[in-house]
Amino acid sequence: MDLKKRVESLALPLTMFLQKRAERLSLSLTAFLILSVLGAVALGHAVIGGVFYFGPVYLPHAPKQPVAFSHKLHAGTNKIPCQYCHSDARRTESAGIPTAKKCMNCHVVVKTESPEVVKIAAAHDNGKPIEWVRVYKNPDHVWFSHKRHIKKGVECQTCHGPVETMEVVSKVVDHQMGFCLSCHKSKKAPTDCWTCHT
Numbered sequence: 001m002d003l004k005k006r007v008e009s010l011a012l013p014l015t016m017f018l019q020k021r022a023e024r025l026s027l028s029l030t031a032f033l034i035l036s037v038l039g040a041v042a043l044g045h046a047v048i049g050g051v052f053y054f055g056p057v058y059l060p061h062a063p064k065q066p067v068a069f070s071h072k073l074h075a076g077t078n079k080i081p082c083q084y085c086h087s088d089a090r091r092t093e094s095a096g097i098p099t100a101k102k103c104m105n106c107h108v109v110v111k112t113e114s115p116e117v118v119k120i121a122a123a124h125d126n127g128k129p130i131e132w133v134r135v136y137k138n139p140d141h142v143w144f145s146h147k148r149h150i151k152k153g154v155e156c157q158t159c160h161g162p163v164e165t166m167e168v169v170s171k172v173v174d175h176q177m178g179f180c181l182s183c184h185k186s187k188k189a190p191t192d193c194w195t196c197h198t
């Protein structure tokens, strides 16, 4: 195969992928072109460098939360199972954050005098949800589902680290494409682009 053909055969799937992505986001042509270039550069880096997949991206990241909730105290010391609070994980795409109502299952009697618990009781009474700050968030062009992974027995900690030791949840695992792909390859899970990019 001559060089031109080889370049074309490589460029076509990428262009198709970016085009679909642009259509979905209904971007203007200009934005689409800019994205294409950025995407191609990023992918180029990934292919050439390998490092791009695993490179450090300001880890760990722990946003300040509105209530001083400790995973170490609840999931560590008191051994409350992850899925007692994140009960959507085995059923839906998202793991879900528990409502104040779930906290109050215990906190109607536990530590009711604590100023932090008073905040939860207030949220529960006036129906205003606590505005937790997200720690892990995929870009819009990535599709992910908890359900499938939990059903296959992938541990929460594989993707989120030892949360049960954390006073404040911090982002200790970098969800870059290479992270997802290396497990998919080793577990013979799907690796075609459309699996994760819709």
Ligand code: HEC
Binding pocket: 067, 068, 069, 070, 073, 074, 078, 080, 085, 098, 099, 100, 102, 103, 104, 105, 106, 107, 110, 111, 114, 115, 116, 117, 120
């Ligand atoms: C299954 C029971 C249970 C649930 C559900 C629960 N907690 Fe707790 N929580 C505890 C226990 C036990 C303690 C430790 C009490 C102690 O130190 O005596 C605690 C302590 C706390 C404290 C520390 C209070 C202080 O000042 O020392 C906060 C804050 C707290 N919980 C917030 C929450 C939030 C927010 C939720 C819901 C997302 C929640 N809890 C759900 C059992 C629970």
Ligand code: HEC
Binding pocket: 065, 069, 071, 074, 075, 080, 081, 082, 083, 084, 085, 086, 097, 098, 132, 133, 134, 135, 136, 137, 156, 157, 160, 163, 164, 168, 169
């Ligand atoms: C008592 C309820 C409770 C238990 C038990 C619990 N969590 Fe959480 N989890 C929360 C709440 C509330 C938040 C949102 C506040 C925060 O980020 O700390 C949260 C946030 C998280 C986040 C960050 C979500 C984001 O914003 O991206 C992860 C990851 C997480 N939990 C994993 C776990 C794992 C793994 C376990 C078990 C080892 C666990 N949780 C046990 C209540 C709980």
Ligand code: HEC
Binding pocket: 082, 083, 086, 089, 093, 094, 095, 096, 097, 136, 137, 138, 139, 144, 146, 149, 150, 154, 155, 156, 157, 158, 159, 160, 175
């Ligand atoms: C295969 C990797 C993987 C596993 C296993 C996994 N998560 Fe996640 N988790 C993610 C990704 C990726 C996101 C970001 C999703 C997004 O932005 O759409 C996320 C987001 C979250 C969030 C934020 C809210 C949400 O629902 O998106 C919570 C809470 C969470 N995970 C808890 C858990 C718990 C608890 C477990 C185990 C029962 C678990 N995760 C297992 C990859 C994983």
Ligand code: HEC
Binding pocket: 142, 143, 144, 145, 148, 149, 152, 154, 158, 159, 175, 179, 180, 181, 183, 184, 187, 189, 190, 195, 196
């Ligand atoms: C530790 C291993 C592991 C990691 C890490 C992992 N996956 Fe998976 N994933 C799997 C396995 C195993 C399956 C196949 C599940 C099945 O066959 O039901 C799968 C399936 C999927 C599917 C197909 C789900 C469906 O409903 O068809 C998507 C999408 C996916 N993973 C996205 C991701 C993304 C995005 C990441 C990174 C944020 C990721 N995965 C990280 C093991 C992993």
Ligand code: HEC
Binding pocket: 013, 014, 017, 039, 040, 042, 043, 138, 139, 142, 175, 176, 177, 180, 181, 184, 190, 191, 192, 193, 194, 195, 196, 197
């Ligand atoms: C198992 C899931 C998975 C598969 C399969 C996958 N990707 Fe990705 N891809 C991701 C995730 C997750 C990100 C977001 C990475 C980040 O935010 O750092 C991403 C990001 C990208 C980006 C944006 C570059 C960047 O750094 O943000 C491009 C372009 C891309 N993927 C192309 C592809 C192509 C082409 C294929 C098929 C050869 C593919 N992906 C297959 C998970 C996947």
